[in-house]
Amino acid sequence: MGTAKVRLFARLADLAGTREAEVELGEGLTAAGVFDVLVGRHPSLSGFDAFVRFAVNSEYVPASHPVRDGDEVALIPPVSGGSRAL
Amino acid sequence: MLFEVTADQLDPDRVVEHVQRDEAGAVALFYGVVRDHNRDRKVLHLEYDAYPEMAAKVMQRIAEEVKERFNVVEIAIQHRTGRLEIGETSLLVAVSSVHRSEAFEACHALVDRFKEAVPIWKKEVFEGGEEWIEGDLSAPDA
Numbered sequence: 001m002g003t004a005k006v007r008l009f010a011r012l013a014d015l016a017g018t019r020e021a022e023v024e025l026g027e028g029l030t031a032a033g034v035f036d037v038l039v040g041r042h043p044s045l046s047g048f049d050a051f052v053r054f055a056v057n058s059e060y061v062p063a064s065h066p067v068r069d070g071d072e073v074a075l076i077p078p079v080s081g082g083s084r085a086l
Numbered sequence: 087m088l089f090e091v092t093a094d095q096l097d098p099d100r101v102v103e104h105v106q107r108d109e110a111g112a113v114a115l116f117y118g119v120v121r122d123h124n125r126d127r128k129v130l131h132l133e134y135d136a137y138p139e140m141a142a143k144v145m146q147r148i149a150e151e152v153k154e155r156f157n158v159v160e161i162a163i164q165h166r167t168g169r170l171e172i173g174e175t176s177l178l179v180a181v182s183s184v185h186r187s188e189a190f191e192a193c194h195a196l197v198d199r200f201k202e203a204v205p206i207w208k209k210e211v212f213e214g215g216e217e218w219i220e221g222d223l224s225a226p227d228a
Contacts, residue, residue: 010135010207011218055205058140074137078221080201080208 001025002069006034010077012052016042025067031056032063034073052077088162089145091138091206101162101180110159110182114189116197118177120170124219127212134167134176137205141165148199156192158183163196165206176208 006021013019016038023029023037031054039045054061055074067073088104098115105113120132149161159182166176179196183189202221209218 007137009137009205010209011220013135014218055137055140058137058143074140074205076137076205077207077218079203079205080219080221 001027001029004029004034004067004069004071004073006038007072007074008038009075012045012048012075012077015044015048017044018042023067023073025069029067030063031061031065031067031073034067035063035075038075087146087149087160088164089142089149090164091136091141091167092164093166093168096164096166096175096178098175098178098180101164101178104162105160105180105182107159107182109184111184112186112189113180113182114186114193116177116179116193117175118197120172120174120176122172124210124212127210127214129172130211130213131172132170132176133209133211134165134170135207135209136165136167138167141204141206144204145200148196148203152181152192152196152199155195156183157188158192161192161196163200165200165204167206 002025004023004025006023008016008019023034035049053076054063055076056065056071102113102115122129145163162180164178170176179193181189181193209216
């Protein structure tokens with residue numbers, strides 16, 4: 001199944017106390033699933049799933065995006081300027 | 087095109103030189119500057135965090151969009167990270183065009199799109215506390 005590297009930024013990095021993590025990939029793990037794994041390790045992140053956006057390999061993806069071996073998953077808080085729409 | 091995310095002081099001469107062309111009669115240069123107040127608070131300094139590899143990609147994409155929409159000759163963008171004091175420059179956007187109106191309009195559009203999409207965040211350190219300044223998605227109370 002492999003592993004994915006996770007990167008955290010801004011408020012999420014402060015809450016987790018880390019900017020990087022590694023997650024073992026279970027069957028069909030999605031970007032949202034990776035976030036759930038991080039919440040398990042860092043309960044301070046719980047409740048932020050509606051707030052975070054995901055990027056895989058530096059591209060915005062939906063929460064349902066499947067994560068593959070070697071992917072870099074980024075947890076992206078809202079950027080400073082405003083709207084979520086791209 | 088030039089897209090840079092850097093902890094060093096920004097360099098307006100470099101971005102302007104990057105966009106200058108013989109056929110371009112106008113260069114618009116936007117400076118984003120750290121101001122001393124926000125929402126009735128006295129700001130002491132800002133700290134910028136970034137996802138640099140992705141920021142460069144997103145900047146490239148929005149620059150291509152804007153280049154297509156306006157008649158732009160060349161674009162250069164720099165954003166600074168780390169701690170910035172009041173009066174320091176956090177963002178430079180330079181646009182060149184044949185005539186001035188396109189440079190003004192494209193520069194304005196680029197700054198707006200930048201603030202919506204590029205993965206860079208600022209933490210405001212003010213008198214009495216600090217806070218990450220985030221967009222319009224509501225966050226749970228941390």
